[in-house]
Each structure stands twice: as structure tokens, then as C-alpha cells.
Amino acid sequence: MAPSKVLAGARVVLPTGTVDDGRVIVDGTRIADTAPPQAEVVDVSGHWVVPGFVDVHNHGGGGASFAGGTAEEVLKGVETHRRHGTTTTVASAVTGDLDFLARHAGMLAELAQQGDIAGIHFEGPFISPCRKGAHDAQLLRDPDPAEVRKLVDAAHGHAKMMTLATELPGGLDSVRLLVEHGVIAAVGHTDATYEQTLRAVDAGASVATHLFNAMPPIGHRSPGPVTALLEDERVTVELINDGTHLHPAALQLAFHHAGAARVAFITDAMDAAGFGDGRYRLGPLEVEVADGVARLVEGDSIAGSTLTLDRAFKRAVTVDGLPVEDVVAAISANPARLLGLADRTGSLEPGKDADLVVLDDAFDLVGVMRRGAWVVDPRRG
């Protein structure tokens, strides 16, 4: 059991607002409301304390892949993102052969069972060939509910989300099947119209996979999926805030229209995140990372990001000018709620896991705590 600690002197972002000179009491693995005797006082004055980050869409990091790696490699990637503040990670698979995906999901399910990851996101193979991005065209298929079910079953209760092109044959039935099994149906890699997208939301789809990316843009006579997903109160929109995937004005548009309560920042990271430039794989496809931007070797498609959520946080505050509280909502509270984990993480409240991030006054990460234990100790600088 980790010793008790009181983090003192920081600006603490609570669900009710920011408290100057606040403190966070950690008793064992959880946040407490009163300090036990002999608690160690950690001076974090001049810093911010915010909830640990929650990433619902992430393919890897630290040179390791969630989409094809061994259990050991997945853990290495998870650990890399933890050092960048992500205390809760969903592992995202990419389009692959169905039998491979089912086997891989079985391995990831064991890691979820142990609490190392928060579950599995299937991105593909049930996506549109017109908007395939960095997915292998040979392996794409229409969303057959029986095949969707096969993947959900292979995840042994740990499937959290599946991205679908809901306009394809079997799309809406697949959305209904996912919702029945407690899995988030996400609209993405889609060529749907505005009307088709609304039908998907009516069927139960509740997340937009990286809004704007891998879907038709907004047209004044064809408002498309972006407009439908932004305007519907039932939908949370994922945004990749790395400065490459989205123009800052597009991010502002999404925030203004959806409101901070319906945005989830994601990394959509691939193996190079927290690692470096070079040659990698994303599922079956080869990717070249140069200057931190990942692109397919064949063709020119962006192939995930090299983002970590600490950078997304800093950028949101310092470049986009968003209020810190809105960023905390988008990076911690909202994704925790999506995953059904809001009673455990995503905000700094007594009884929840002591998952938190310490940022300096320039919004650079200086500390990470997960379940009461330091991943990055702010006193070691």
C-alpha cells in the first residue's frame, strides 16, 4: 500500500472549479477528504494538479504497438503513455484479418482483466473503402452483425468501442448489436451523408471517431457527418489536437458547437509516440514517421499521430486558448464517463482512484500519479 500523501499549494482543478492554494489528499490508492496522521506533505506550489488523462483511442507508443504487439509490447506502450499523464488507456486495434483480430482481442482482454488497459477499441475492419485512411483496403468488410459479434465475444467483456462506417450494409444493425452488448458504437472512417449519420445516432451510435478526419467535409448543400455529429446532443466527438490532424479553427468550431462536455481529446497515437522518427508498422501497413508526423509509405495518408496527451493539454491551453477546466473535461472527465469509469477516475474527488497529473505554470508535465503511486515524481524534476 502506497503511503499517504498530501499534495499542497497547487492550483487544483476540481469538478466545481479551480481552487488556488488547494490540496489533494491521497490515502493509499485513493483520494480522501481528510488527511491521515503522518501523511507525507508534498509541496507542489506554483503547479497545477489535474485529473489523470483518459485516452479512448490509442494504437501504441514507446516503439510498441497495441494493434499487433505482444502483451509485453502493449505494456511498454501503456507505460510510455503513463509517463505522459495517461493513467487510463484503451488499446485500439486496426483493420486486420478477423481471426487475427479475435486472437489479438483475447490477449488484450487479459491485460484489461489485470487492469493494465481499460479495454479494447476496434477501429475497422467495418469501415468505408472511400475513407480508409491508414487501413488495409484488402481487409475492409461491410459490418456484418455476426462478425461484429465475433469480435465482441473475443474481447470477453472488455470491448469498449467499435468504429463503423454505419452507412454500409449491416451498419445500423451492427450499431444496435454493439449497444445491446454495452459497447460504444462510434461513427468513423465513413462516407455517410448527414441524414445517414443521424440514422446511426438514432440507432445508438454515440461517439464520432476523430471528428473531421476520415469523413467527408462540411458542404453547404451536403452538411455531411461532421454537422450531424456536432449538432446531436447524444454524441461525444473525438479530436486529435496535435496541430497536424486539425486546423486550430476546426478545433474551435467543434468546441463551440458541441460544448466542452461533448469533446474527448484522443491521441490516435501509433508506436512512434514518445519514441521518435523512423520506419514503423500500423497493423499490416508500413508507416514512415518524419518530424513527428506519421504517414503511410504507400500513398500519403496520415497514419495515426505521435501525440501524447500532455502535449495535447499544453497545446489546448497555450495555442488554442481554451480554459483549463474545459481541457480537463475533454481529456479526463468526458472520456472517463464514456468508458463508464466516472465513479473511479476522471476527476479529483474523494473515493476515486488517485490518478492525477502535475503541470508546471507553462503546462509542461512534471508529475504523474496513478492509483496513489508516482509514475513521475515531481520532486525528481
Ligand SMILES: [Zn+2]
Ligand atoms: Zn485510430
